[in-house]
Amino acid sequence: MFESAELGHKITKEVWDREVPALREALLDAQYDLAAAKFPVVILVAGVDGSGKSETVNTLNEWMDPRHIQTHGLGEPTDEERERPHMWRYWRILPPKGKIGIFDGSWYTWPIIERAYGRIKTSELDQDMGRIARFEQMLIQEGALVLKFWMHLGKEAQKKRLKGLEKDPQTRWRVTPRDWKHFEMYDTFRQVAERSLRATSTGDAPWIVVEATDPRYQRLTVGKILLERLRGRLDHPATAAPTVRALPRTSIDSLNVLKALDLTRRIEKKDYDEELLTLQGKLNLLARHRNLRKHSLVLVYEGVDAAGKGGSIRRITQSLDARRYEIHPTAAPTEEERAQPYLWRFWRNLPGRGKVAIFDRSWYGRVLVERVEGFCSEADWQRAYSEINDFESQLVRSGSILLKFWLSISQEEQLRRFEERQVTPFKRFKITEEDWRNREKWPAYESAICDMLDRTSTEIAPWTLVESENKHYGRIKILRTLVQRLEEEL
Numbered sequence: 001m002f003e004s005a006e007l008g009h010k011i012t013k014e015v016w017d018r019e020v021p022a023l024r025e026a027l028l029d030a031q032y033d034l035a036a037a038k039f040p041v042v043i044l045v046a047g048v049d050g051s052g053k054s055e056t057v058n059t060l061n062e063w064m065d066p067r068h069i070q071t072h073g074l075g076e077p078t079d080e081e082r083e084r085p086h087m088w089r090y091w092r093i094l095p096p097k098g099k100i101g102i103f104d105g106s107w108y109t110w111p112i113i114e115r116a117y118g119r120i121k122t123s124e125l126d127q128d129m130g131r132i133a134r135f136e137q138m139l140i141q142e143g144a145l146v147l148k149f150w151m152h153l154g155k156e157a158q159k160k161r162l163k164g165l166e167k168d169p170q171t172r173w174r175v176t177p178r179d180w181k182h183f184e185m186y187d188t189f190r191q192v193a194e195r196s197l198r199a200t201s202t203g204d205a206p207w208i209v210v211e212a213t214d215p216r217y218q219r220l221t222v223g224k225i226l227l228e229r230l231r232g233r234l235d236h237p238a239t240a241a242p243t244v245r246a247l248p249r250t251s252i253d254s255l256n257v258l259k260a261l262d263l264t265r266r267i268e269k270k271d272y273d274e275e276l277l278t279l280q281g282k283l284n285l286l287a288r289h290r291n292l293r294k295h296s297l298v299l300v301y302e303g304v305d306a307a308g309k310g311g312s313i314r315r316i317t318q319s320l321d322a323r324r325y326e327i328h329p330t331a332a333p334t335e336e337e338r339a340q341p342y343l344w345r346f347w348r349n350l351p352g353r354g355k356v357a358i359f360d361r362s363w364y365g366r367v368l369v370e371r372v373e374g375f376c377s378e379a380d381w382q383r384a385y386s387e388i389n390d391f392e393s394q395l396v397r398s399g400s401i402l403l404k405f406w407l408s409i410s411q412e413e414q415l416r417r418f419e420e421r422q423v424t425p426f427k428r429f430k431i432t433e434e435d436w437r438n439r440e441k442w443p444a445y446e447s448a449i450c451d452m453l454d455r456t457s458t459e460i461a462p463w464t465l466v467e468s469e470n471k472h473y474g475r476i477k478i479l480r481t482l483v484q485r486l487e488e489e490l
Contacts, residue, residue, distance in 0.1 A: 011216040023223050024063045030230045031064050031100065037234055038097040038339075039143040043226070044106040047151030048189065049179045050161040051212040052219075056151065057104045059219045060226070070095050074105035083296070083352040085398040086110070086128075087135060091347035096339035097143070107132050108196060115192045116185060125192065129199040131390065136205045138387055141379075142341040145233050146205040149222055150197060151212040155186045256450055261408055263469040272472040276315065279479040283319040286486040287356070295489065296351040296400045299358045299482070302368070303407030304445070305435045306417040308468045309360055312407070312475045316358070316482065325356035330365060342366055342376075342384070343391055353399070363388055367452045372444045385455040392461040401489050402461050405478055406453065407468040411442055 034041065043060075045053045054073070061069055072093050081089040087107060095101030111128040114120045120128075136146055153161060162179060165171040182189060201207040208225060212218045267275070286292070299316070301309040317325060328349050337345045343363055351357040367388075371381040395402050409417075418439075421431040438445065457463040464481050468474030 009211055009217045010214045011220055013216070016216045016220065019220060020063075020223075023220070023227065026227050026231075027064050027223065030227060030234060031068055033234050034100070034230065035068060035098040037237065039145060039233070039237075040095045040097050040339075041100040041145045041147070041230060042095065042139060043100065043102045044108070044146075044148045045102065045104050045151065045222075046106055046108055046149070047210075047212065048153050048158055048186075048193075049182050050158050050165065050175070051151035051153045052161075052215055053104055053151050055215065056149075056219050056222055057102055060102060060223070063223060064100070068098070069100045069102060071102045072104065074103065074109065077110070080352060084350050085394040085400075087131075087394060088347060088350055091344060094139075094340060094344060096336070098339070107135070108200075112189070112192050112196055116182075116189050122195075125196065126199065129196050131394065133200045133202065134386075134390055136200070137202070138343075138383075139341060140204045141383060144341075145229060147226060147229055148201075148205060148207050149225075150193075150207050150209045151218065152209050153212050155183075157213050158183060158186065256446070257453055257465070258408055258446060258449060261465060261467050263408070263410055263413075263467050265467045265473050266470040267473045267476055269472065272476060275476055276479070279476065279483055280315065280319040282483045283316065283479065283486070286483065286490060287320050287324065289486075289490045291490040292486075293354040294399060296353055297356040297486075298351065298395060298400050298402045299356070300362045300364070300402070300404040301358070301360050301407070302362060302364050302405070303466070303468065304409060304414060305438055306414050306421070306430070307407035307409050308471045308474055309407055310430075311471060312405075312478050313358055313360060315475050315479060320356060324354065325358060326351065327358045327360060330359060330361040342380070343387065346391075350395070350400075363391065364452060364456070367456075368445065368448050369438075371448050372441055385452075388456055389458055389461075392456075392458070396460045401485065403482060403485060404461060404463050405466050405481075406449070406463050407466045407474060409469050411439070413469050414439065 045057050047053050057071060057073075061071060070093065074089070077086075077089060090103075090107050093101070111120070111125055111132075115122065115125040139146055162175050162183060166175045197207045197209075210218055210221050301313060303309055313327065317327070326349075333345065346359070346363045349357060349359075366376060366384040367381050370376040371378075392402060418431055418435065421427040453463055453465075464478070466474045466477050
């Protein structure tokens with residue numbers, strides 16, 4: 001893959017002085033057009049040590065308006081980043097629509113380094129590359145233009161570059177002992193990098209290998225390719241995103257799992273009070289268990305309107321230290337959130353180790369309310385199932401304890417609770433015109449719920465279906481499930 005980048009291209013100063021002014025002007029025009037076009041540009045600049053990655057990034061910032069560029073030089077993960085899934089640090093800094101994000105060091109860096117040092121197996125590297133390819137495909141489906149540049153130097157050229165930098169007192173600081181160690185491992189790094197690039201060079205996000213022996217050629221090439229791809233996207237927006245194959249519109253086995261629930265299940269008030277205190281006491285002890293510092297706890301609450309999510313959440317938080325948990329009620333996305341990929345607002349709220357995040361409604365809104373109400377395209381909600389499964393897989397792999405609860409009640413019980421809320425002054429805030437409108441679409445929501453349960457109840461992140469016709473029974477079932485799961489994990 002790298003052989004084509006070893007041809008010794010050079011650009012003379014005369015050519016540089018002639019071509020750069022026109023290129024800078026065209027890049028600025030395209031950058032300002034991007035602000036109106038409202039899609040993000042993600043630029044990855046990767047490559048071997050000493051290949052001029054940072055200098056290329058600096059040149060792009062010099063040539064364009066830095067107010068509309070977000071540049072990220074990423075070194076080793078911080079302690080905060082190590083407490084969360086690997087991709088968390090990148091999700092937080094994705095550029096919004098209309099902006100350019102440049103990554104000097106990216107989601108490829110650490111998997112490649114870990115494999116080169118033998119800290120992970122080849123199979124684990126391949127799994128990482130698969131997750132990265134799916135992540136980039138998601139970015140593209142969300143409208144992003146993704147450009148990936150690999151700056152390549154042959155082994156002798158890298159040695160010459162490092163020695164040249166080390167010889168000059170003004171650039172000596174840029175060469176570290178680790179750079180020389182990586183030079184000694186050149187062949188290993190090349191083998192790992194080539195495997196990684198081949199696995200992730202797709203039609204929608206191909207790797208562009210740039211020869212880095214001549215800095216002028218390197219920077220002019222990157223600038224021209226950026227202009228060509230950006231201008232092409234601006235001038236032909238209709239062909240930007242790849243098509244998504246539609247999935248079947250019915251559930252996998254035609255089973256309506258909601259109708260199989262026994263909503264007559266009840267618990268007597270006296271038994272409820274006793275068991276509630278017992279379970280809350282156990283939860284309090286488990287929440288202070290020393291081993292929870294190795295994990296985070298993520299609770300997802302979904303259910304039909306008035307099914308009792310808020311009441312159940314309160315019974316859990318009564319047992320927790322207020323400094324250790326955070327509740328995230330999910331409403332319609334803000335303007336800031338709409339400028340990012342759909343899952344961005346959930347990634348940014350993931351808890352660190354020893355902490356608890358409770359989502360009162362969640363990322364499942366895309367396959368429920370957004371699907372039924374037509375707030376997103378069919379292609380968007382159809383692909384969301386696999387994106388959500390991938391997201392939850394990364395959560396669990398990073399050490400999160402994830403529980404998902406679906407609270408179910410009958411239409412008749414929902415109507416009774418709606419009417420009660422309307423006549424109870426301190427409950428009026430819980431009922432809106434939207435709640436009444438949603439009742440009229442009960443069959444459509446029921447179909448969407450069954451599809452969601454079919455496609456996202458996985459082995460590592462199963463749904464717990466909660467019969468909440470009797471609120472006391474539902475609360476105890478959730479607490480019992482949570483306590484049992486924590487006892488198993490801790």
